[in-house]
Amino acid sequence: MRCYYLSRPKLVEGVLALITADHPVIRKTKEQIDREKAKSGKEKVAARG
Numbered sequence: 001m002r003c004y005y006l007s008r009p010k011l012v013e014g015v016l017a018l019i020t021a022d023h024p025v026i027r028k029t030k031e032q033i034d035r036e037k038a039k040s041g042k043e044k045v046a047a048r049g
Helices: 002-007 009-020 030-048
Strands: none
Touching: none
16 A cells, blocks of 8 residues: 555545445445346346437
């Protein structure tokens, strides 16, 4: 991180803000993730026509 802090301090500030933000933990099973991927893949194909 130190080299990025010297060359891109704004990038480091953004990354640290993202890491320290209070985001809820969302737990999903592999099956839930696979279903979501399959669903989003079908929607993309339908959008292309």
